[in-house]
Amino acid sequence: EPGGPGRPGFLLMEWIEEGRPGPGFWEAFGRGLAALHRHTGPRYGFDQDNFIGRLPQSNTWHDCWPAFFQAERLEPQVARARASGRWSHDWEAPLERLYARLDELLPSTPPPSVLHGDLWSGNALVAADGTAALIDPATYYGHRETDLAMTELFGGFEAGFYEAYREAWPLEPGYEARREVYNLYHLINHLNHFGSGYAGSVASVLRRFG
Structure with a gap:
């Protein structure tokens, strides 16, 4: 039972009325994410564990x-x-080399920026006032590039989003390589959620870096 033995529980959530993106939406979204990432914590992790999709996420x-x-x-x-x-036995050696x-x-x-943690297009809405609204977070404090990497895993956002983010907070050299390492986490998570359709992508990253 959600509230504990003999105690019913409930889930209270905000309702977000959806709208349409207006001019400058993606640029404002990029600047907004950079501003979110400016909020930092003491270390890497979070006060409690949470979930990434339906699977536990340790923090x-x-x-x-x-x-x-x-x-x-x-x-x-x-x-x-x-x-x-x-998990393929063939991945063991490259995984250890990656580690x-x-x-x-x-x-x-x-x-250690505050992160959304699962920032793909399905978790980014346009609210009624035309601003971006983020849902279904897997929040923790970590490297801000992990959020950006996830946005690019399944097609990416509009170019203006990335340009505005980088203008607000430039990325360090080498982001493109780190992006692949960070997205390995999400690829293995998708392997665990949805099966072997993600095996080739996991193997490709391990071959490149391991």
Whole structure:
């Protein structure tokens, strides 16, 4: 029972009336996300665990970003894929090589930004007043590039969004490579949710970086 034994619970959610994007919507959205990312926490993680889709997401606090990304993002998803038989034995060696390279591939202590955590187009709405509204977060404090990477995994947003974000808060060199590493988490999550249709994408990232 949601409220505990003998205690009924309820879920209270805000209703968002949808509208249409007006001129400058994507640019305002990009600037707004950069402003959100300016809010930072003490470390990487969150005060409680949550969910990514229907699967648990671990948010144990870490002082080092690559250590957090390996222990709280990649390793739990890999463990689920192994347990379900969706993980290929051929991926083991490149995965270990990727783990060994994370300190080189990812920044050690980027600002721990508050993140949406699952920012694809289905979780971004246009509210009635024409502004962007984000739903279904998988929130934690982490490297802001993970949110941007996720927006590009399934087609991406309009170019004005990215231009405005980068104008508000430029990205460090090497983002394109880090984007692929960060999206490996979401690809394995989709492998766990939806099956072998994502196996080729997982294998491709592991071959590139491992």
